[in-house]
Amino acid sequence: MREVDDEKNLRKRKTVSIALKAAVWFCGILTVGILVYILSFILIRGIPKINMEFLFGEYNSETLSAFSSVVATVEMIVISLLIAVPVGVFCAIYLSEYAKRGNKAVKVIRLAVDTLAGIPSIVYGLFGMIVFVYAFGFKASILSGICTISIMILPVIISSSEEAIKAVPDMYREGSLALGATRLRTVFKVVLPSAMPGILSGIILAIGRIVGESAALIFTSGTNVLKDPTLNLLASQRTLAIHMYMLANEGLPHSRDMAFATGSILILIVFLVNFAATKIAGMFGRLNNE
Amino acid sequence: MDNISKHNNAHEKLMQAIFFLSASVSVIAVIAICLFLFLRGFQAISEIGFSEFILNEKWGPTNVPPSYGILSMIVGSIYVTGGAIILGVPIGLLCAIFLAEFCPPNIYRIVKPAVNLLAGIPSIIYGFFGMQVVVPFVREYFGGNGFSIMSSSIILGIMILPTIITISESSLRSVPESYKEASFGLGATKEETVFRVVVHAAGSGILTSIILGIGRAAGETMAVVMVAGNSAMPLDKIELLRPIRTMTTNIVTEMSYASGLHQLSLIATGAVLFVFIVILNTALSLIKSKSARN
Amino acid sequence: MSDKDKIKIENINLYYGDFHALKNINMKIKTNEITAFIGPSGCGKSSLLKSLNRMNDLIEGVKITGRVLLDNIDVYKEMDPTVLRKRVGMVFQKPNPFPMSIYDNVAYGPRTHGIKSKAKLDEIVEQSLNSAAMWNEVKDRLKKNALGLSGGQQQRLCIARAFSVNPEVILLDEPTSALDPISTMKIEDLLTEIKKNYTIIIVTHNMQQATRISDKTGFFLQGEVVEFDKTEKLFSMPKNKKTEDYITGRFG
Numbered sequence: 156m157r158e159v160d161d162e163k164n165l166r167k168r169k170t171v172s173i174a175l176k177a178a179v180w181f182c183g184i185l186t187v188g189i190l191v192y193i194l195s196f197i198l199i200r201g202i203p204k205i206n207m208e209f210l211f212g213e214y215n216s217e218t219l220s221a222f223s224s225v226v227a228t229v230e231m232i233v234i235s236l237l238i239a240v241p242v243g244v245f246c247a248i249y250l251s252e253y254a255k256r257g258n259k260a261v262k263v264i265r266l267a268v269d270t271l272a273g274i275p276s277i278v279y280g281l282f283g284m285i286v287f288v289y290a291f292g293f294k295a296s297i298l299s300g301i302c303t304i305s306i307m308i309l310p311v312i313i314s315s316s317e318e319a320i321k322a323v324p325d326m327y328r329e330g331s332l333a334l335g336a337t338r339l340r341t342v343f344k345v346v347l348p349s350a351m352p353g354i355l356s357g358i359i360l361a362i363g364r365i366v367g368e369s370a371a372l373i374f375t376s377g378t379n380v381l382k383d384p385t386l387n388l389l390a391s392q393r394t395l396a397i398h399m400y401m402l403a404n405e406g407l408p409h410s411r412d413m414a415f416a417t418g419s420i421l422i423l424i425v426f427l428v429n430f431a432a433t434k435i436a437g438m439f440g441r442l443n444n445e
Numbered sequence: 446m447d448n449i450s451k452h453n454n455a456h457e458k459l460m461q462a463i464f465f466l467s468a469s470v471s472v473i474a475v476i477a478i479c480l481f482l483f484l485r486g487f488q489a490i491s492e493i494g495f496s497e498f499i500l501n502e503k504w505g506p507t508n509v510p511p512s513y514g515i516l517s518m519i520v521g522s523i524y525v526t527g528g529a530i531i532l533g534v535p536i537g538l539l540c541a542i543f544l545a546e547f548c549p550p551n552i553y554r555i556v557k558p559a560v561n562l563l564a565g566i567p568s569i570i571y572g573f574f575g576m577q578v579v580v581p582f583v584r585e586y587f588g589g590n591g592f593s594i595m596s597s598s599i600i601l602g603i604m605i606l607p608t609i610i611t612i613s614e615s616s617l618r619s620v621p622e623s624y625k626e627a628s629f630g631l632g633a634t635k636e637e638t639v640f641r642v643v644v645h646a647a648g649s650g651i652l653t654s655i656i657l658g659i660g661r662a663a664g665e666t667m668a669v670v671m672v673a674g675n676s677a678m679p680l681d682k683i684e685l686l687r688p689i690r691t692m693t694t695n696i697v698t699e700m701s702y703a704s705g706l707h708q709l710s711l712i713a714t715g716a717v718l719f720v721f722i723v724i725l726n727t728a729l730s731l732i733k734s735k736s737a738r739n
Numbered sequence: 740m741s742d743k744d745k746i747k748i749e750n751i752n753l754y755y756g757d758f759h760a761l762k763n764i765n766m767k768i769k770t771n772e773i774t775a776f777i778g779p780s781g782c783g784k785s786s787l788l789k790s791l792n793r794m795n796d797l798i799e800g801v802k803i804t805g806r807v808l809l810d811n812i813d814v815y816k817e818m819d820p821t822v823l824r825k826r827v828g829m830v831f832q833k834p835n836p837f838p839m840s841i842y843d844n845v846a847y848g849p850r851t852h853g854i855k856s857k858a859k860l861d862e863i864v865e866q867s868l869n870s871a872a873m874w875n876e877v878k879d880r881l882k883k884n885a886l887g888l889s890g891g892q893q894q895r896l897c898i899a900r901a902f903s904v905n906p907e908v909i910l911l912d913e914p915t916s917a918l919d920p921i922s923t924m925k926i927e928d929l930l931t932e933i934k935k936n937y938t939i940i941i942v943t944h945n946m947q948q949a950t951r952i953s954d955k956t957g958f959f960l961q962g963e964v965v966e967f968d969k970t971e972k973l974f975s976m977p978k979n980k981k982t983e984d985y986i987t988g989r990f991g
Contacts, residue, residue, distance in 0.1 A: 165819065196574060242467045276664070280696075428565060623831060627831065632821040
């Protein structure tokens with residue numbers, strides 16, 4: 156025993172330890188480095204190309220305007236949230252406030268939510284195409300895209316809402332119930348308001364998901380770009396992410412430049428979304444600590 | 446008084462029903478997705494023949510006579526996913542270890558949000574970055590035209606980083622302090638303790654992160670389609686530096702002009718991918734229930 | 740040999756941030772004796788124990804002044820902590836086996852210190868488990884997860900694990916506080932059995948335990964050593980009033 160533990164062995168162990176420490180530091184820095192490289196690569200080339208024409212002008216081969224896509228993206232965000240948020244939050248309320256422990260239905264619902272979260276975008280796209288585009292006859296349209304993406308963002312909203320609702324201290328509920336409030340009133344007047352920041356940050360993450368989505372939309376809301384952007388849900392209009400995909404694939408220098416510009420807008424939105432989600436979640440942490 | 450409580454009761458009942466219905470939406474959605482995908486997929490496979498579809502490497506839906514073999518794309522998906530894991534897991538795991546055990550708080554405030562941001566970047570940005578940076582880089586330094594398994598693996602390896610890092614970090618953090626104390630008490634260094642005890646104890650969480658990473662890589666479409674080159678290669682022509690077609694990119698490159706059996710066969714490709722994802726999910730819940738039992 | 744001072748504690752002061760947890764401690768610990776530290780919780784006995792193998796280094800904001808000498812070598816200035824902790828092993832309050840097999844738990848230490856040969860590891864594992872009086876209990880299930888053992892077995896496994904690196908001193912931090920009386924008895928028997936080969940320091944809440952097994956006892960109060968003497972003496976005719984109050988149960 157003693158003879159192994161000599162100076163040499165200790166030196167070797169120290170060297171290995173230092174190497175491991177260097178490796179983890181390297182990978183930590185590398186991860187940040189990759190992020191910074193990707194972002195700066197796109198932003199440096201894209202931001203100077205953003206102008207009013209591009210943002211709000213009429214689409215032609217010169218402007219390659221993103222206006223139609225901006226309209227489509229906003230439509231998609233607003234209406235998908237109108238559908239998915241109530242469904243998702245109610246589902247979370249059911250799971251955390253109403254369902255009994257060890258309930259079979261809860262197990263099935265959880266499994267379903269987990270499964271939804273793991274399904275790749277492209278599979279959602281196929282499903283949306285089969286069901287909404289063809290079976291329901293919505294054709295390739297914003298509406299088909301909305302239906303598809305509403306299902307897609309459900310798991311995000313459900314899990315963040317459930318987590319937020321679960322974090323509401325039981326004494327709030329007891330306080331309300333003790334005053335003779337019904338369970339329903341307790342949920343809406345006490346639980347939901349205190350869980351609101353958590354639910355909101357889930358919604359914001361869902362917005363990020365909608366803005367960035369492409370594979371699920373390419374066959375549902377389509378790749379059309381309109382000279383006169385319309386709010387008509389039955390029209391096919393590409394979203395920003397798909398706009399970027401189409402520009403990138405055109406292969407011309409000008410369209411590539413505008414792909415950088417579109418990418419920069421997407422990144423700025425992602426920044427905003429992440430920032431807002433963390434801020435709101437942080438607020439939540441403070442609220443519950445008080 | 447009675448009236449009010451009756452009214453309240455009816456209200457309560459109604460809302461409870463609405464809550465339950467909302468909760469059922471996810472279940473209905475999963476059932477519908479399975480149903481439609483498999484229905485159409487089955488239609489295609491029964492017409493093409495199971496082994497003709499899965500075990501045939503020849504894909505030529507517009508040939509006369511057409512052939513619908515997706516074996517080379519299954520292999521393609523396995524290769525790019527494997528490549529992503531080889532690159533992403535070590536970097537991600539080491540980064541998670543860094544965050545959980547070695548990172549000073551002021552640096553944590555930079556790295557952690559960076560990882561979250563990495564998770565939020567849309568696929569399309571990764572794809573475009575790959576097309577503009579990784580593809581030329583591979584072409585320059587490794588050869589070929591750059592659109593390749595290698596480029597796809599690099600991009601996917603980056604894309605799975607946040608999944609690996611976030612989940613591994615939280616499982617590393619949940620390892621009890623007492624294990625570390627025991628290891629230090631035996632004269633182990635910090636690094637020996639972390640790599641031999643903490644990582645070991647966080648094993649099931651790390652495995653979970655890897656499986657989720659596999660799922661994310663195998664299902665990724667838009668980023669891959671922009672860097673993979675997308676040629677359906679016969680099996681013996683599949684090489685690291687050559688173009689590749691995966692199951693996902695097969696769907697996205699051909700769907701826009703496919704019809705009839707061709708279109709159905711693309712949906713069937715999606716169904717095969719879905720089966721793969723379901724298998725991964727099952728593995729996940731097995732790990733979960735196993736670690737819950739411990 | 741047995742008159743030799745194994746550990747000398749000289750003017751140790753320890754601060755957690757602003758809190759002065761140990762005040763000017765001086766002690767000499769003799770080879771092949773069992774020394775017990777007793778006192779109410781928060782009195783500093785565990786802190787002192789952890790300064791002996793520098794486990795306090797791991798806690799942020801800890802400052803230590805003074806010297807701890809192991810065989811006349813300053814463990815803070817002249818010794819690498821990994822070497823120190825190999826020579827001065829530790830058993831913790833709660834059994835903390837690694838979530839690995841019984842075999843791997845015991846083999847962890849020697850492997851860390853560079854032993855790779857399977858035969859040598861087998862030998863160490865058997866020896867260590869034997870010294871902890873549990874070889875016969877577990878020899879047929881060495882590959883089973885250690886977390887499947889009972890609490891008492893887990894703690895003896897932790898003792899075996901401490902033996903595995905062949906230490907000279909073993910520190911035990913209330914090792915039986917989480918155990919039932921039978922497991923406690925087994926561990927006490929074990930300690931008296933092994934003291935001929937080791938120097939043992941045990942922190943305990945339980946005064947009976949100190950009287951049963953220790954040769955010397957130190958009584959701690961508010962970061963100071965009130966009295967340090969032969970166990971018999973300290974318990975039969977304490978010199979200090981505070982000690983007397985404590986051992987007769989008048990406070991603490």
